[in-house]
Amino acid sequence: MTPMVAAQSVGKSFGALHVLNGVSLEVARGEVACLIGPSGSGKSTFLRCVNHLERINSGRLYVDGELMGYRERGDKLYELSPKQAARQRRDIGMVFQHFNLFPHRTALENIVEAPILVAGKPRAEAVEQARDLLDQVGLADRADHYPSQLSGGQQQRVAIARALAMEPKLMLFDEPTSALDPELVGDVLAVMRRLAADGMTMLVVTHEMGFAREVADQLVFMDDGRVVERGNPREMLANPQHERTQAFLAKLL
Numbered sequence: 001m002t003p004m005v006a007a008q009s010v011g012k013s014f015g016a017l018h019v020l021n022g023v024s025l026e027v028a029r030g031e032v033a034c035l036i037g038p039s040g041s042g043k044s045t046f047l048r049c050v051n052h053l054e055r056i057n058s059g060r061l062y063v064d065g066e067l068m069g070y071r072e073r074g075d076k077l078y079e080l081s082p083k084q085a086a087r088q089r090r091d092i093g094m095v096f097q098h099f100n101l102f103p104h105r106t107a108l109e110n111i112v113e114a115p116i117l118v119a120g121k122p123r124a125e126a127v128e129q130a131r132d133l134l135d136q137v138g139l140a141d142r143a144d145h146y147p148s149q150l151s152g153g154q155q156q157r158v159a160i161a162r163a164l165a166m167e168p169k170l171m172l173f174d175e176p177t178s179a180l181d182p183e184l185v186g187d188v189l190a191v192m193r194r195l196a197a198d199g200m201t202m203l204v205v206t207h208e209m210g211f212a213r214e215v216a217d218q219l220v221f222m223d224d225g226r227v228v229e230r231g232n233p234r235e236m237l238a239n240p241q242h243e244r245t246q247a248f249l250a251k252l253l
């Protein structure tokens with residue numbers, strides 16, 4: 001079956017800085033993959049390439065069998081129009097470290113915005129769906145609260161609900177709990193666990209090794225813009241094969 005994400009020797013530079021040096025990995029449908037690695041190893045950049053927020057310089061990146069951002073003809077690539085690229089991105093939800101909610105809109109209004117304006121959903125339907133999503137993330141009673149009235153963890157759960165409102169086939173999480181007070185991390189991870197159990201395909205950059213061990217189907221260790229090692233999280237954490245993975249995990253655990 002076509003993998004949900006297939007990266008083939010993906011390269012990305014910012015000027016002279018080579019951030020991704022040939023990243024290859026696959027995430028199967030329904031799989032949860034956790035991406036770990038030292039600061040600056042290119043994890044966030046890779047996620048941003050997956051949904052084409054960044055343009056790759058070499059290699060190929062497919063989501064659900066579609067080349068992201070380009071059309072392939074023979075061995076030549078032609079860039080998609082902004083409208084075509086936006087259409088591809090609609091199927092991919094992204095959750096950032098800093099939740100970036102609209103500050104002057106309530107939780108509910110944050111969630112219904114894209115379904116109404118981007119997907120053209122009737123308002124009543126979007127509101128009903130948003131209430132359902134708020135219920136799923138444990139915030140049914142916070143629909144009319146503004147972001148400033150919510151804790152960081154609650155804001156992040158609204159951000160997850162907002163991404164889910166577009167009915168994505170893939171969810172990308174970029175250190176979703178790193179900006180949270182420790183006591184709020186568990187609630188966000190619980191929502192992510194439930195999503196995983198429901199079969200959502202997820203690519204998660206995280207330092208939460210407990211989550212990676214228990215929830216991930218695949219652990220990917222990146223260093224220096226490359227995938228150094230990937231595999232079953234329990235096996236990899238217990239017995240990392242590569243020296244650089246060993247050194248990284250020794251510092252972390």
Ligand SMILES: Nc1ncnc2c1ncn2[C@@H]1O[C@H](COP(=O)(O)OP(=O)(O)OP(=O)(O)O)[C@@H](O)[C@H]1O
Nearest residue numbers: 014017019037038039040041042043044045046205
């Ligand atoms: N838009 C940009 N322009 C220039 N350099 C960038 C840009 N985005 C990222 N970089 C650089 O790319 C490198 C990799 O950054 P990236 O954020 O992908 O790493 P990371 O592994 O996610 O690190 P962290 O764990 O600290 O978030 C860093 O040196 C960063 O400064």
